[in-house]
Amino acid sequence: MPDANKNVDQAFALAKARYAEIGVDVEKALEKLSRIPISLHCWQGDDVGGFENSGQELGSGLAVTGNYPGKARTADELRGDLDKALALIPGTHRLNLHASYAETGGKKVDRDALEPAHFQRWIDWAKAKKMGMDFNPTYFSHPKADDGWTLAHPDKAIRQFWIDHGVACREIGAAMGEALGSPCVTNVWIPDGMKDQTIDRRGPRERLTESLDAMFKPEIDPKHNRDAVEGKLFGIGSETFVVGMHEFYLGYAITRKKVYTIDSGHYHPTEVVADKLSSALGFVDEVLMHVSRGVRWDSDHVVLLTDDVELIAQEIVRGNYLDRVHIGLDFFDASINRVAAWVIGTRSMLKALLLALLEPIDALRKYEAEGDYTSRLAVLEEAKTLPAGAVWDHYLQSEGIPVGRDWIDAVKRYEADVLSKRK
Numbered sequence: 001m002p003d004a005n006k007n008v009d010q011a012f013a014l015a016k017a018r019y020a021e022i023g024v025d026v027e028k029a030l031e032k033l034s035r036i037p038i039s040l041h042c043w044q045g046d047d048v049g050g051f052e053n054s055g056q057e058l059g060s061g062l063a064v065t066g067n068y069p070g071k072a073r074t075a076d077e078l079r080g081d082l083d084k085a086l087a088l089i090p091g092t093h094r095l096n097l098h099a100s101y102a103e104t105g106g107k108k109v110d111r112d113a114l115e116p117a118h119f120q121r122w123i124d125w126a127k128a129k130k131m132g133m134d135f136n137p138t139y140f141s142h143p144k145a146d147d148g149w150t151l152a153h154p155d156k157a158i159r160q161f162w163i164d165h166g167v168a169c170r171e172i173g174a175a176m177g178e179a180l181g182s183p184c185v186t187n188v189w190i191p192d193g194m195k196d197q198t199i200d201r202r203g204p205r206e207r208l209t210e211s212l213d214a215m216f217k218p219e220i221d222p223k224h225n226r227d228a229v230e231g232k233l234f235g236i237g238s239e240t241f242v243v244g245m246h247e248f249y250l251g252y253a254i255t256r257k258k259v260y261t262i263d264s265g266h267y268h269p270t271e272v273v274a275d276k277l278s279s280a281l282g283f284v285d286e287v288l289m290h291v292s293r294g295v296r297w298d299s300d301h302v303v304l305l306t307d308d309v310e311l312i313a314q315e316i317v318r319g320n321y322l323d324r325v326h327i328g329l330d331f332f333d334a335s336i337n338r339v340a341a342w343v344i345g346t347r348s349m350l351k352a353l354l355l356a357l358l359e360p361i362d363a364l365r366k367y368e369a370e371g372d373y374t375s376r377l378a379v380l381e382e383a384k385t386l387p388a389g390a391v392w393d394h395y396l397q398s399e400g401i402p403v404g405r406d407w408i409d410a411v412k413r414y415e416a417d418v419l420s421k422r423k
């Protein structure tokens, strides 16, 4: 056995003993971690471009900054890049696809006419990797979304077009769920809103409710597809009024029994997003987390092991919500290697979950119940410097993934061999 591997094993044995001293079963934590899928968002790989080749700008309040070379230009390239990223991430995960990543064989198929067949190659790819899939109707980068309005559009015909798109996507989601043996979460986010002082806020919200109800009318087996709705605080160009704000969708999700999506970049910067989980989950069955990192605004920076991400993981684990919270990523950074962005973001989310699973939870609960907040605070601080890194390294090694910074070299080689050849 090479020395480096031996070092990892030895460090792990010591770490395991150290955690056992405080009543934490490391093997059990790793076993749990290995069963948590993270839904990797396809759109990090090509700056939310999609493959419709319509020449349409992103717009709709979404913005990707950076021009790092080598973004995927075709679905095959995107799948190749995802293969590379997934090989450097421990565990079995999911793919989160947008409708604009359809493969129509060069034929122009408008969004309201999309069918499962247009996603068959994605489904086959996921199946071969034993991955589940999640899905999203695409309510942007389209001529009928150019004015920033979709499901709440004042024009009935345009609303109907987007309702039809939503219905088509729910059916595609169900086909994905059925083919892959795992329910697909189909998440609806729309950009609709106003830049400045808005007189009629009621009309658009009534139209949105009506459109959503029409779109969710066809019954689809929740075994195959779950509908989710995602709100937002503001977008670029919709700073004053966002039709689908959080109160709107929380009410909608509760009354219509939908999955409530919480994107960590979609709140006021000082709001503690993790605190929303146990609030919302008292009233909805499931939550979809879009884990993102807002820097000053909803800037969709690569997820890191930051306090807020740790708190999200802790809330999911402490609250016993692992089976009711779908964890997905939502960021788009075009200023660094895009494959590395997936690897950094997904691994950071997994590390946050590992740290949460390694908490001396029984002791912490006991201190809290006894009113011993001194010990609670002290033990939480102690836990921060426990040898979780050795447990993480062991997890990587047991999955055949390079430990330490070697994964960066693997990405750099891929950049030299593959990405740099894309012009």
Ligand code: RNT
Pocket (backbone or CB within 6 Å): 043, 048, 062, 136, 189, 230, 232, 263, 290, 330
């Ligand atoms: C936008 C939402 C939404 C998108 C993706 C591309 O503010 O967060 O989830 O990021 O659908």
Ligand code: ZN
Pocket (backbone or CB within 6 Å): 189, 230, 263, 290, 330
């Ligand atoms: Zn999101």
